[in-house]
Structure formats: C-alpha cells, structure tokens
Amino acid sequence: MQVSDGVHRLTQAIVNFYLIGESGKYTVVDAGTPGDWAYFVRSLAGLGAKLADVDAVLLTHAHSDHTGFAERARAEAGAQVWIHRDDEQAARTGRTGKRDGKVTSYLLRVAFYRTTVSLLRRGGGRIVPIAEVSSFGDGEQIDVPGRPRAVHAPGHTPGSAALLFEGRRVLVTGDVMGTENPLTGRIGPQIMPSGLNEDTDQALASLDALSGIDADLLLPGHGDPWTQGVAEAIRRAKAAGRS
Numbered sequence: 001m002q003v004s005d006g007v008h009r010l011t012q013a014i015v016n017f018y019l020i021g022e023s024g025k026y027t028v029v030d031a032g033t034p035g036d037w038a039y040f041v042r043s044l045a046g047l048g049a050k051l052a053d054v055d056a057v058l059l060t061h062a063h064s065d066h067t068g069f070a071e072r073a074r075a076e077a078g079a080q081v082w083i084h085r086d087d088e089q090a091a092r093t094g095r096t097g098k099r100d101g102k103v104t105s106y107l108l109r110v111a112f113y114r115t116t117v118s119l120l121r122r123g124g125g126r127i128v129p130i131a132e133v134s135s136f137g138d139g140e141q142i143d144v145p146g147r148p149r150a151v152h153a154p155g156h157t158p159g160s161a162a163l164l165f166e167g168r169r170v171l172v173t174g175d176v177m178g179t180e181n182p183l184t185g186r187i188g189p190q191i192m193p194s195g196l197n198e199d200t201d202q203a204l205a206s207l208d209a210l211s212g213i214d215a216d217l218l219l220p221g222h223g224d225p226w227t228q229g230v231a232e233a234i235r236r237a238k239a240a241g242r243s
C-alpha cells in the first residue's frame with residue numbers, strides 16, 4: 001500500500017485514492033466511492049493515524065467514484081475539501097456534464113460490467129454533494145499537507161487536474177491519464193474512454209499539460225502506478241488515443 005515515502009495507495013478495486021502524510025498530518029487525494037469510508041478509516045488506523053489527522057481532501061475532478069466519501073470526511077473529520085474551480089459547481093450540486101461518448105458502446109466488454117457493478121455496490125453511482133468546497137486554479141500551490149501544485153488538464157471533466165508533489169517527485173494524475181481502462185480493461189497509459197469524458201479531444205490535447213513535469217512516480221485514478229517517466233506515459237497515451 002505504501003508506494004513512496006509517506007505516500008499510500010488505497011483501493012478496493014477499480015478506483016484508487018491516495019494518502020499523503022507530512023509531519024503527522026494527512027491529505028487524501030480523491031475519496032473513492034461513498035462505500036470506501038470504512039476501509040479508509042481502517043487504513044488510517046493501520047498507519048497509526050486518526051480521522052482528526054486528515055486536514056484535507058483534494059479532488060482531481062467531480063465524478064462520483066472520486067468524490068466518494070469527501071462530504072463525510074468534511075463533516076466527520078473536519079477536513080477541508082478542494083477541487084479545481086471548473087468542477088466546483090458539480091461537486092457542490094452533484095450534477096455533472098454530459099459525456100461525449102455512449103456507455104452502451106462498451107456492452108460487450110467484461111470490464112464494463114466489473115466496473116459498473118463494483119462501483120454501484122459501493123454507492124459510486126452518483127455524487128454525494130459536498131456542502132463546503134474550496135477551489136484552486138491552474139499552477140496554484142495548495143496549502144495542505146504535501147503542498148501539491150495543481151496542473152489543470154481539462155477534458156475528462158472541465159476541472160480535471162493532476163496534482164504534483166514536487167519534493168517527492170510524485171504526480172497524481174487522477175483521470176487525466178490512467179493505466180487501466182475501466183470500461184475496456186486495456187492496460188497502459190491512456191486517457192479515459194469517451195463514454196466517461198465530457199470532451200475527449202480536449203482530454204487528448206490536455207496530455208501536453210503534463211509534459212516537462214519531473215516526476216518518478218505517476219499515480220492514476222484507475223490502474224497501477226507508472227514508473228517509466230512522464231514523457232513515455234504521454235507518448236503511449238497519445239498512441240493509444242480514444243477508446
């Protein structure tokens with residue numbers, strides 16, 4: 001579960017979220033599904049931490065399998081919830097934009113059913129609205145444990161962002177780039193399938209927002225960590241193209 005010094009990957013299948021510790025305080029990047037709460041609390045305890053040690057929940061974008069238990073963490077742990085300003089409204093209201101591809105085009109894929117069933121079972125079918133949300137902009141360094149810098153890379157959603165923990169050389173890519181396709185099952189760096197994107201062309205173009213970033217470890221929303229560098233990940237994601 002520890003993927004780098006003080007950085008933990010949490011997953012109960014399909015979707016990842018991450019715990020970043022600094023001086024006994026924690027930032028959670030993404031919040032899984034609502035049903036991942038008990039697992040999250042158990043994981044914290046396993047690290048010798050308490051809910052009160054969680055200062056912030058940083059969201060890479062406003063989709064229900066990433067906003068998950070953010071509202072509960074805000075209400076019960078007093079954590080401040082953050083998201084890029086272009087997804088702030090969706091996080092508050094639970095209403096997201098229209099996808100540019102049809103989910104029905106994945107009906108012949110085993111991965112489609114695995115993902116759908118697993119997420120629905122954990123309450124990941126819709127966003128639990130978040131009552132209070134702080135927002136960040138592109139390039140901003142966010143004043144939470146780990147002090148990540150936001151890299152706005154819209155397309156999957158308007159406010160999709162990667163988060164760079166510069167000192168640790170860790171880039172959390174969220175759904176800007178994954179290493180496993182939740183609807184087709186394809187493995188390797190890629191943007192999300194068009195059935196989940198608001199603007200797939202923009203998502204492909206936004207890969208360039210990651211270029212030049214110096215990171216040894218890429219941590220995606222879906223799939224395993226990537227350790228072969230940012231440039232190679234971008235190259236492969238562009239080659240993979242749409243799905």
Ligand SMILES: [Zn+2]
Pocket residue numbers: 061063066156175196
């Ligand atoms: Zn998403």
